[in-house]
Amino acid sequence: MVAKEIKAATSDEEKSKEELPYSSSTSRVASTQIITTPQIGHKFNLLPESIKRCFYYSCLFPKRYEFEEEKLIQLWIxxxxxxxxxxxxxDKGRDIFVKLLWNSLFQRSSLVYPNGIPRYKVPDDVYDLVQQSCPDVFVTTADREPTATTLHSLLLLHHSNDTAIFKSLYESEMLRTLILLNEENHRSRIRQVPPDLFLRLRFLSAVDLSGTCIMELPTSIENLKHLAFLDLSYTPITILPDSICSLNHLLTLNLRYCSELIELPNSISKMLSLRHLDLEGARQLTSMPPSIGKLTNLRKLGTFVVGREEGCRIEELRNLNKLEGSLSIINLENVMDENGAKRVRLRGKKYLRKIEFQWSGVEWGRKAENVLNNLRPPSQVRELKILHYGGSTFPEWLSFSNLTTIILIGCGGCTHLPSLGELPNLTSLCIEEMHALKEINNYGLRKFGIPEFPRLMKLELDGMHELRKWWEIEVGDMPRLHKLTITDCPKLTTLPMLEWLPSLRHLEVTLCPKISSLPDGAPPNLRSLIIAESPKLEKRCRKGKGEDWHKIARVPDIWIHYKQISGIKTEHSQEQTSGSDLGVETQ
Incomplete structure (x- = not known):
């Protein structure tokens, strides 16, 4: 595979002898640098000039720094x-990223981040070699001082809150990229950007201030006429200056998890070049700015806050057909009528893969049902989340075959679950605070002889205060279920037949005081059991004494009322327990 990619990359170079705009020095970067270590050097030296430049850019970040693919591509652009x-x-940026990954110049991180987005890094040996040959147009301040020829710089802040640190950049008047990064990924103490910074560095095209403590931008940002990328994510910024709307070349404005941001500039609809306006997690916003539907080039939005004023209503989504990735539509109680939801034509936004519908106020009855019914997502959606929906039934469209994850939270008026058992790709199902639901069954909707939930691996039930019974797990249902969690179901009296779940590894029952016993027969491959705040069940499962102990005695890892008790040692359990260990109970 590597050999094929190198051959393809070499062919690409013969076809294209591009040169970067603005400066000839960048276009000469790769051609004047050769890495000689046999294996790595051979891969690198065969790459086209354009890919080498992108790779050098990636090495601005400190050693072992882990980056997201999408953000790096936006910086390259x-x-x-x-x-x-x-x-x-x-698309071309993704192609370059894949070439670097396949040539082992990037590697995927083994860490799992909370947002679930994979990250990547430059391998240590590759990084060390490239740093020896990295040209002066790329500078990390921990290694070298920027010069007049520096075009791309990463400024390591070393926990400093002194804005004088920016003065090291003033000589680099042609600087195009400025990235602020604190060591060890801690939040920077920098609270403001010097007002004259954007007056001196007028050619900046990418500015990354993410993770800093800045609460406002200087109005002098309007001087950055070439600015194409601005990242303010994870900052406490509260408002953006109106002058930002004069940046006609801005492609990316990242405001992800700006939790203090209360509004966007009213004239943002004039920024017709915007392709990525990431508002995910900006939950203080109460409405979108007027006429955001004019930004028809948007590929990323993240969050749309429905307003009631003209130009701020849900219909503004109508023409944003290039949106991709995830989209949360919140404050759905502000939809004026069901036709407003229909006019969005959400079904036609075929690049979306994750959709969230959220009501922030209580809205019961037919209006909520009609709104949700008319917000039918595209069939390509894989993850669906519905929060605080006030209807009594779910729409029929909730049965897309591509769905892998469904989360239903606070749907307090629903008395029945939707028919989800036939979804062929569903792997994760979470149901919380559905207070009107009294029984879990399929009400005769099961097709004879066809097992339900064929790929479900994770099932969570939480805060189901009226749930009393759970019926009808039959042989063959949920054959891949790996984890089952039941929490805060105070009226639930029985569990279904768990022995028919051959893949179940983890079972947790918490805050279920009326469950008086485990069903006959434990899952054959159960490896972890947690029982807490469920007095009757805890008593029945007391080690060696409880009436249900024989059902679970072979489970390697058992926790009862927040104490670990020892099961038998099996080939699957290598952990040794001791009476001196904290929270471990022995006979």
Missing amino acids: AGGLVLPDRYLKE
Whole structure:
């Protein structure tokens, strides 16, 4: 595979002898640098000039720094390193990223981050070699001081809150990329950007201030006429200056998890070049700015806050057909009528993969049902989340075959679950606070002889205060269920037949005081059991004495009322327990 990619990359170089705009020094970067270590050097030296430039850019970050693919590609584009051709720049950037990954110049991180987005890094040996040959146009301040020829710089802040640190950049008047990064990924103490910074560095095309403590931007940002990328994510910024709307070349404005942001500039609809306006997690917003539907080039939005004023209503989503990735539509109680939801034509936004519908106020009855019914997502959606829905029934469209994850929270008026058992790709199902639901069954909807939930691996029930019974797990149902969690179901009296769940590894029952016993026969492959705040069940499962102990005695890892008790040692359990260990109970 590597050999094929190198051959393809070599062919690409013969076809394309691009040069970057603005400066000839960047276009000469790769051609004047050769890495000689046999294996790594051979891969790198065969790559086209354009891919080498992107790779050098990636090495601005400190050793072992882990980056997201999408953000790095956006930085490449803003820095002028991905040149236009017959493909979209984002698609060409992805192609470059894949080539670097397949040539082992990038590697995927083994860490799992809370947002679930994979991250990547430059391998240590590759990083060390490239740093020896990295040209002066790329500078990390921990290694070298920027010079007049520096075009891309990463400023390590070393826990400093002194804005004088920016003065090291003033000589680099042609600087295009400025990235602020605190050591060890801690939040920077920098609270403001010097007002004259954007007056001196007028050619900046990418500015990354994410993770800093800045609460406002200087109005002088309007001087950055070439700015294409601005990242303010994870900052306490509360408002953006109106002058930002004069940045006609801005492609990316990242405001992800700006939890203090209360509004966007009213004139943001004039920024017609915007392709990525990431508002995910900006939950203080109460409405969108007027006429955001004019930004028809948007590929990323993240969150749309429904307002009641003209130009702020849900219909503004109508023409945003290029949206991709995830989209949360919140404050759905502000939809004026069901036709407003229908006019969105959400079904036609075929690049969306994750959708969230959220009501922030209580809205019961037919209006909520009609709104949700008319917000039918595209069939390509894989993850669906519905919060605080006030209808009594779910729409029929809740049966897309591509769905892998469904989360239903606070749907307090629903007395029945939707028919989800036939979904062929559903792997995760979470149901919380559905207070009107009294029984879990399929009400005769099961097709004879066809097992339900064929790929479900994770099932969570939480805060189901009226749930009393759970019926009808039959032989063959949920054959891949790996984890079952039942929490805060105070009226639930029985559990279904768990022995028919051959893949179940983890079972947790918490805050279920009326469950008086385990069903006959434990899951054959159960490896972990947690029982807490469920007095009757805890008593029945007391080690060696409880009436249900024989059902679970072979489970390697058992926790009862927050104490670990020892099961028998099996080939699957290598952990040794001791009476001196905290929270471990022995006979």
